[in-house]
Amino acid sequence: MDRRSFLRNSSAATLGGLTVQGFSSPLLGPLWNRAAEDRVLVVIQLFGGNDGLNTVIPLDQYGVLAVKRPNVLIPQGLVLPLDQVGATGLHPAMDGMRELWEMGKLGIVQGVSYPQPNYSHFRATDIYETGASANQLLSSGWTGRYLNFEYPNYPAGYPNIDMPDPLAIRIGGAVGSGLQYMGVSMGVAINNTTDPLNLTGNIYLDPTSPACSGGKLGLVRQVQRQTDLYGDVIQAAAVPGCNQSPLYPTGNQPGAKLAQALKIVAQLICGGLKTKIYWVSETGFDTHAQQVDSADHTIGAHANLLQGVSDAVRAFQDDISLLGFEDRVMGMTFSEFGRRIVDNASGGTDHGSAQPMFFFGSQVINTITGTNPDIPSSATYQTNLAMQYDFRSVYASVLKDWFCLEETDIDTVLLDTYQPLQIIDPSGCLGNAVHEINQQAGTNLLSNYPNPFTERTTFEYTSAGGRVLIQVFDEQGQLVQTVLNQPVPAGTYKVDVDLGDRTPGVYYARLQNEGAQQVRNLLKVR
Template sequence: MKRRDFVKNISLASVATPFILNDLKFQAIGKELFSTVKSAEGKVLIIIRLGGGNDGLNTVIPLDQYANLTIQRSNIIIPESNILSLASNPTLGLHPSMTGMQSMFNNGKMGIIQNVGYPVQNRSHFRSSDIWHTGLMDPSASTGWLGRDFDNSYPNFPADYPNTTYTDPFAISMGSEVSSTCQGVMGNFSHSVEDPTDSFNLTESTQANDGTYFGSHMQYLSTIISQTNAYGSKVQASATAGQSLSTLYDANNPIAVQLRYIAKMISGGLKTKVYILNINGFDTHDSQVSSTNVTLGNHADLLKKLSDAVRAFQDDLSLLNLEDRVAGMTYSEFGRQIASNASLGTDHGDAAPLFLFGTCIGQLVVGPNPIIGNQIVDQEGINMQIDFRDVYASVLKNWFEVPEAEIQPLFEHQVTFYGFLNGCSVGLDENSKDISKAIVFPNPAANQTTIRFNSQSEWVKIEILDLTGKSVATVFDGNLDKDTHSIPCDLTGVSSGQYIVTINKKSGVEMVKFMKVKAI
């Protein structure tokens, strides 16, 4: 079948989302068991770019350095009494406009990684953004860190996509531009979405690449037009079917509006793995703080937008029962210099903190507070302690469960893996309240998952069944003592899709639905 015809068929077929049908099927078995995840299609990562270089020292404030910070940035420093405290972390505080993120942190849903950067920091917005987007120091690099990983999993993009297996955009960039992080060798994996409910079909054309620059543009345009139609109809169907339940979103906060769209797309069943958002304006050379009140001003407004929006989104995910599937991170091309300038601002610097959010975080702070000197040194920035590329690598490993062996080749340095976002055990915590119920975690899972259940001293048989009830694997068959058991389960031979784990015990049968996904 010609690609063009194929694309047309997809856009017709995509209106009905098959997994909704599956859910109906499951309800016949027992509604309660399957309430955890509606569309169970794997994990989602939200990336929020703070464009322009965020002033880390006025965002996450090292309180043990406060006296020296006063020397360095007397005209912009936040009064100690206004700084928001963080549970269990007496030496760190947040900017006063970040009440939303404060409450998330205190509830274990926000983490801070301190002093993130890269060796030999470059203070050009453009070069530094390129480094953050490619995840490589090589100046000729042109693929994004996510783009390279996508290229490994989805060869021949964009020409062969979407197709019957991969109907949805792999990544979505909110707004009208695509993200360089998703640049693959032949195309950008992010699909730009301004308003996901918009439906507009473009006239398609088939244009061959005649081997010239012109020909490559013709091919590119034809592909984009087809993808716009095919992906657009999937996005629209999902956003229309999806829900948003939180009342905390501020309709005047563009990031909140975009995150709300994302909540709808995820809850509507879109299988997109990565969503990327941008907040610009962090290049605060002047008027970073208001001249009349240092707790207000441009930087305060930006941080408030970020913090409020993420807080609302997390609330929404919780209400939608999607929290376990979604995590997020922020980044910025660099931090700013330790000393402020006379324009109530700060100039380009080096390392800075980044945020993680999601249920699986705990009150996490990675890395020590930066050390601030008691004398101003021209142009001094914060030294890097954690390489941003290791943050990326850890996200791929811990969140998307990409094998280490596949991650290392994506980068040019020797990767160090950190433990954050590791095995989203929040599901475990929640279920600990009701320890009698069996759970599968992580769920969805790529290569490895664990089945946890209670038993009496009795015979137990654990099987994985497909949706037709056919057994595809026997995980355990034998006698167990009275205890809580955690049995690891290798999924490498199991094809992607939805399954039911059945735990047959003399004391009763338990069933848990889970999703096997392809590693990102």
């Protein structure tokens, strides 16, 4: 059964109190059309810290590299040249991405990093996923904040007729900090589509305890019920025969696991999911030793990793092209950091800073943003590549030219101002009507006015009865004020909040009422 048949014919499942049978309404037509036009972002995370100098190779720096990297450098004559660039090439294992370049569907951003880079895998990963500065701890991810901007009522009243599908899907592993928003997972994690989640949707029939833990238990149950229902729609969207490309790596071929994840992404988009963000990953890029074969630097562990990513991405792009929706799907890669200029005696490279990022899709600008890194002849083991672009400028480009946010909204999502880059064709941005529909989806439990405010603001909230907890947090997730924590009869209420002693900036208000919760942005100005 395909997704449309599931949504129109199923009478057992419910979405936010609406029977799925209700989706046969004539109002559904425009929503299906909108689903076919919405843009999708596919994030590929390369865990371990990718060696950018052996990925995007600066041929005009080859003489110095030959001295600094005798243990890992690719022979110059075997580097895959990029048309119309000349001085830059790809690792010889990356035929798939070179083909995308020649098709005009690949872009590269050079020298991506941030001031005072961190070389810990865990902390650096957190920085890239949350969009934090080196000395900043955030409890929300950059994509999580975007999804909250787009769907501010989530998770209250979700799934619903406007958005019956997961906002984001992580394939393999946990949801991760990139898709978090102040304690709310803005997506779900699955491993496959045959049994992606518990599909019953009706696990908990007994009421929660009136004890102090009842509200927390109710929240857990609410999330579980949403997860169950999302499992149903994910399974219904996994239409057999959707995948068309014969290029996906399989079996023991490099990239087979990543290819399977991307194959699922293509399948779910083809099946009609309106999910905005898909997040997949590949591991193994922490190549301190035996990065290359000592007798042939074009093969080895790193070559296999690059071939796997390249071939999987090439197959995915082929698939979505054959399926007819490549104009609304774009992908990007990132790692938590790059590697040092000078290689080590173990045939590997150690943690560094700047890295190249890839963008793929029919709407990316087919160019290299930035220049080849300058390799100083005086480089030592401690020398890093210079930063050319802050990674949050890359994120700003995605928000501006792919998801079509205004400048002030980009600043809100990224918690500061970063200059966007010209890496995506902005001509196909959706109109504001879609965003307005998304913002109205779900149930509005908490709002405040004025916003922005200078000293005081008024919260308006809705209680379903039972204990209501309203808290204010700063952008690093630290509790600033508990506004309310008491039983409140069912109804809508207002409460005045004084934040005059707080510094200007972004704050978050969080409401929890038994099993429901909602988070709102607050902006305090001078």
